[in-house]
Amino acid sequence: KAGVTQTPRYLIKTRGQQVTLSCSPISGHRSVSWYQQTPGQGLQFLFEYFSETQRNKGNFPGRFSGRQFSNSRSEMNVSTLELGDSALYLCASSLVSGGSYEQYFGPGTRLTVT
């Protein structure tokens, strides 16, 4: 099976702009989660979608939003970009295995805000 794919891989934006990142999960996986990775804050959970519904949300401002489509593909949007939004954004799709979820991560989208 193909792994989790994320597009684009690299992105440079200017403060105040908005950006949309895309994630295609592993075929058959219905849960998609998003994480932000920065050197200072580490890996932080943004949100999780399951069957087109947001199931969990982390502690991020409303500028960060997401959605999931009927084919399980997901997008996240960040509006009014700030310098601090520069990060690696990771998407993960999940499978229940052995009584717990296993998350499989994509390569990430590296966002640079100037």
Next chain:
Amino acid sequence: GNSVTQMEGPVTLSEEAFLTINCTYTATGYPSLFWYVQYPGEGLQLLLKATKADDKGSNKGFEATYRKETTSFHLEKGSVQVSDSAVYFCALSGGGETSGSRLTFGEGTQLTVNP
């Protein structure tokens, strides 16, 4: 809330040395525990997991045992290779305060193995 604490890094070892990376957690209930590895320029790869107390997860020579009495999940490998150089993350999911697949990560430990 849930939290994960990893030993401070970075860790530098010679090839064939023994590796231990400490991980302790705080959670209510019975979380699932994971180790993920991140190679430069890549996303995270699931290395191993354990879902209940005293379970041992193992993969590629790495092992970790779920110790509920000490709330720990230390990663070990008997003989490291240069190719093991990466950042290692301890993580948990579940544990009563969260639902779904949400992961809480530790800070990560940079491992460098010299030939």
